[in-house]
Amino acid sequence: MSEAAKAITAGPDGPGTGPRHVAIIMDGNGRWAEKRGRPRLLGHRAGARRVREIVQACPDLGISFVTIFAFSTENWKRTQEEVSGLMGLFRRYIEAEAQNLLAEGVRVRFIGDRVRLDAKLRGLMDMIEALTAHNTRINLTIALNYGGRDEVARATKRLARDVAAGKLDPEAICDETLPRYLDTHVLPDPDLVIRTSGEARISNFLLWQSAYSEYEFVDTLWPDFTRAHFEDVIARYGRRERRYGGVTA
Structure with missing residues (x-):
C-alpha cells in the first residue's frame, strides 16, 4: 500500500473513516471519444478498461464494495448502433475478465432488470456471479439495465404480492421494510457516490440507497x-463530517 493510500484509509480522525462502499456514475465515455474524432463506442471500451484499475485500487483504500453504473433503463433511447455495441462490449468484458476477477478475489453481482437483456448476456451474468460467489476481497456490483425508480417500482410489486398473500402485515411496514425487496438488499448503502465528466445530477441511480451518501462531482x-484521481476523491471524503441529520457534540 502506498503512503498516500495509507493516509487516505486512516482519514483525519484515525482508521476507519474512509468509505466502505463507493458507487460510481461512469460518465463521459462518448464525449471522450468524440473529442478525439473517434466513434463513441471506442470511448466505452476505454471506460471498460478504466474499471479494472479502479476496482484494483479499492482494497488498498479500505473500500470493500464498489458499485458501477454501466447501463441505465434510459440508455435504450440511444441509437441502435450504440446500444448493440454496448451489449456486445458487456458480453466481451465478462468473457475476458471472468478469470482475472476470480483470481483477484472480486465477487461480482448485477443489479437491474434482466428481462430485456439478451439470453447470452444473461447467461454470462449468471456464470460470473456463480464463479465469483465465494470471493471476499472486494465486492463489485454492476448496475446493468438499472434505474432507481424502476427498482423501487419492482420492489413495491414484490412487497404488494407478499401483503396480498398474507406474508406481510401492512401495518408493520416501515422504512426498513422496502430495502429488503430492493436489488441491493445484500449490500450496505453507499457512503460515497462519484460522478465523472462534470455533470452534477444523479441520473436515477440508487435513489433509495443514497439518501445519506456523500457526493463528489468531478470534471x-x-x-x-485514474487511480490518482480516485485517491484524491477518497481523501476529500475522509475530511467530511457525516452527521445523518444530527448535531456533533
Whole structure:
C-alpha cells in the first residue's frame, strides 16, 4: 500500500473513516471519444478498461464494495448502433475478465432488470456471479439495465404480492421494510457516490440507497479518471463530517 493510500484509509480522525462502499456514475465515455474524432463506442471500451484499475485500487483504500453504473433503463433511447455495441462490449468484458476477477478475489453481482437483456448476456451474468460467489476481497456490483425508480417500482410489486398473500402485515411496514425487496438488499448503502465528466445530477441511480451518501462531482471524463484521481476523491471524503441529520457534540 502506498503512503498516500495509507493516509487516505486512516482519514483525519484515525482508521476507519474512509468509505466502505463507493458507487460510481461512469460518465463521459462518448464525449471522450468524440473529442478525439473517434466513434463513441471506442470511448466505452476505454471506460471498460478504466474499471479494472479502479476496482484494483479499492482494497488498498479500505473500500470493500464498489458499485458501477454501466447501463441505465434510459440508455435504450440511444441509437441502435450504440446500444448493440454496448451489449456486445458487456458480453466481451465478462468473457475476458471472468478469470482475472476470480483470481483477484472480486465477487461480482448485477443489479437491474434482466428481462430485456439478451439470453447470452444473461447467461454470462449468471456464470460470473456463480464463479465469483465465494470471493471476499472486494465486492463489485454492476448496475446493468438499472434505474432507481424502476427498482423501487419492482420492489413495491414484490412487497404488494407478499401483503396480498398474507406474508406481510401492512401495518408493520416501515422504512426498513422496502430495502429488503430492493436489488441491493445484500449490500450496505453507499457512503460515497462519484460522478465523472462534470455533470452534477444523479441520473436515477440508487435513489433509495443514497439518501445519506456523500457526493463528489468531478470534471474528469471517465476514461481519464485514474487511480490518482480516485485517491484524491477518497481523501476529500475522509475530511467530511457525516452527521445523518444530527448535531456533533
